Each structure stands twice: as C-alpha cells, then as structure tokens.
Amino acid sequence: MAAQTGTVLHENVREEIMRRVRSGEYEVGQALPSTASLSEEFGVSAITIKRALRDLQPTGILRSVPGLGTFVREHRRFIRDLDFSLTSHADALRLGLEPSISLVSLTREKIVDPAFDPLEPPGHLMLCVRKIIFADRTPIMYDTSYLPRSLDDAVVEEFGEKFIGDALRARGTKFTRTKLLIDAAPASEQARETFTIPNGYPTLRRLYRLDTTDKSFCVYGVTESPFDRLACMVELDAEPKKSRR
Template sequence: MSELLLRTTSSLHESIREELLRRIRSGTYAPGSPIPSTSMLTQEFSVSPITIKRALRDLQAAGALVSVAGKGTYVKEQTRILRTLNVTAPLLDETKIQLISITREKISDPVMLAMDPPKGAMLCVRKIIFADGGPLMYDATYLSSDVDDEIVEEFGQRFVTAALNRHGIHLVNTDLIIDAAPATGKVEEVFAIPTGYPMLRRFYKLRTNDPEVTVFGVVQAPFDLLACSVSFPLKAAASTSASSKRVASKPKKRRASK
C-alpha cells in the first residue's frame, strides 16, 4: 500500500484524490497526458476500483481531469481565454461558428425570465463557437420569430447581432446577468464534461433600433475555459468629485458689519 494512505484523513478516496492532484501540479502527470488506468491505480494504492473511481470523479468535477470515451482519462490542459464583455465586438481572431439548430420555442430558463422576454414562441438559434481548435462557447439566441428569412439564412455564418447589423438593425442597449451553474444537457456533450461540471453563463438582452426586434440569449463555457472582464469609465465621476472639492475649499465671503 502507498505511504500516502498512512496519513490521517477522512476517507481513502480523498487521500488518493489529493495525491493524484499533487502529481498533476508537480508535472508528474503532464497536461494533455493520460493518467494510469483504474486497474493500475487500484493495484498501486491497494484499494477497490470504486475508491479510485470516486477520486477520479472528484478531479473531473474540479477541472483537473477529463475523461475521453474509449480512450481513458487525461490531465486537462488549463487554458483560459479572457474576453471583454462587449457583445458588439468580434470574439477572437480565428473564431469559427458551427450552427446546431434553428427552432421555434418559448424561453423557459428562470434566469432569462427575469429579463421579461415575450411569452410566446421565439426563433431559437443554437451554435458552438470554436477557438484554437476546440469548443469555446455554446450559445443559444432567441429573437422574434417573424424575422425576415433573408436574415435567418445568415445565422449559419455570422453571429446574430452581426447578421442584424448588416440589415440596418443595430444594438442600442445591453443587459447582462452573469452566474455559474452545473452543466446539464447539450453542453456536457459539446465540451466532453461530466454532469454537474461548473459552467460560466452569461445571459443577455439586446435592444435594437427596431422596436420589434429584441434579442435574448445565454452563452455557456466551462468555468476554467473562459473568463470575462469589464471596464467602467470613471473620468466623469472623478471630474465631478474634483470640482466639488474645489467648490467646498473656496473661502466663504464674510458679510460686512454694519
């Protein structure tokens, strides 16, 4: 039995999990490389396969390992892309789009319902955005179901906002809600991650210069793959504050004594 099991711990699988994590961080198991099979780890640590699988499952949920069906378990390459929260700007150079589907359906996500979308069916455009050879984001966009067919045909090659812009429909306001939630449904397949893997989600509501066209949607990405930044201009506030201080520092004129 490995010496690590002699340590005081609450359970065997936690000890094994921490040892495997130590090996990953030290480079013993390099990023992108396979780790030993369950049977090999079972023999090394003299524990049951169930204990090993529990430790591996924990490390997958934490983003340290990724399981590839039919091949094995690999150390996940920790590459994070930082993107500025600007829906009007291009995502990244060399970004590619894969159209998944265009359907008509109602918005049912509780978070998106907080943005007061229409209650009827909307046009739903689902896409995968690829960068550096792999999936970066999964995007589901909802908009009016009576959008011209000419515009809809462009959704397979362009982002929805870019297609609208080409037809004179421009963004005038953006509302965002950012949260984190466990992976469910299609995103598990797209990113090859287990159920419950933490996802970064960005919900958006985009108002346009056409009162009949408001865009709703949600972009999802694994928490360790994408991060978002935002910048707030404070010059005006700083200038106002400085002016207030100057006014406050001026000596008050005394009234002449009668």
C-alpha cells in the same frame, strides 16, 4: 503506526495525481492509467481511486469520457470583456481570439426558462439558434439565441457562417443596449456534451438581452462555459460620474 482512513487515502491519491498533471508527468490529452492499475500502484481500493478522480473533474484538471477513460484537460483559459457577447467577429479579433462557430440547430421555440424572467422575454414563439463558439479551435461557449420570427430567410441562412451580430448589422440592425444576468448553474445537457463534462458540473452562465433601435426587435440568449475555459473581466471608472442637476 495507525492505519490511514479512507478520506486520507483518497486525498493523498488526489494530490499525487494533481502533482503529476502539473509537473507534466501526465500530459494534456493523455489518458490516465486504468483504475485497476492505479489501485495496484497506490495500494488502495478501486473505490478510493474513483473517488479521487471524481474529485478532480470539477476542478478542470481531468475529464471523463464514457467507455474511453479519464483524460488530462487542456489548462487554457480565455478571458473576455464582461459585455462582449462574441456576436461580432471583429470584436473577437480585437481580444486576440480567432473565433469560429458551428451551427447546431434552428428551431422555433418559446423562452420557458424562468431564469430569463428578469430580462422580460416575450411569451410567443421565437426563432431559436443554437451554436457552439470556438476560440482558436477550442470550444468556449455553448450559445442559445432567441430572435424574432420575422427575420428574412436570407439572414437566417447566414447564421451558419456568421456571428448573429455581424449578420444583423450588415442588414441595418443597430444595437442600443445590452442587459446581462450572470450566474453559476449546472451545465445543460447540450453543454455537457459540448465540453465533455459530467452531470452537475457548474458553468459560467450569462443570460442576455440585446435591444435595438426597433423596440419590437430584441435578441435574447444564454451562453454556457466551463469556469476553467472562460472568464469575464470588467473595467469600472474609479470615480463616480457627477449627477446632473
């Protein structure tokens, strides 16, 4: 019988580990056996085991924690409306989520990421609010928002407890239009730390611009979410709207 190639070996290991996860043999949150143990069990090299484990991380099956090991990820995925930015607590509840936020930082920065260019951001310093958004105590989004620096300090202080949309609406801000740019991009350093995902892991990235009745007041931002954690849904009319004559 011909010897199996390294590629076949690592694929066999990968499929067996995936089977064990899906069958519940390896439970959510459980640490997998060490590389040495798996190597001995499967009768393959440690390199083959590491390759199989590495392949499973981008699929959302496993996550690696430096110094601790490889763990089974929770297979829960949240689905939300495409135009829903989680800036409103009421909207989150409407979608069946119990939302909460954790304020990461408040700084003053310019928008320098060229990905924002289609949204026509200003070139001056803005108030930058970074936060983690949770649904049912599970982190689902890392959000970076940019707002005018003219905001009252009392409103800014509320961002640590309220969603930006709720805080601004309570102060009389009226949103008129949302512009979205959605793509896939490698996770930022902050998102990698938030979701404990490896470098290069692709995320669902949504850049947005929220216009208000005050043309000089716009909110810009970007949210990042692992594909296995969050998905967007859009509903369109089946028939096109009649054009005006």
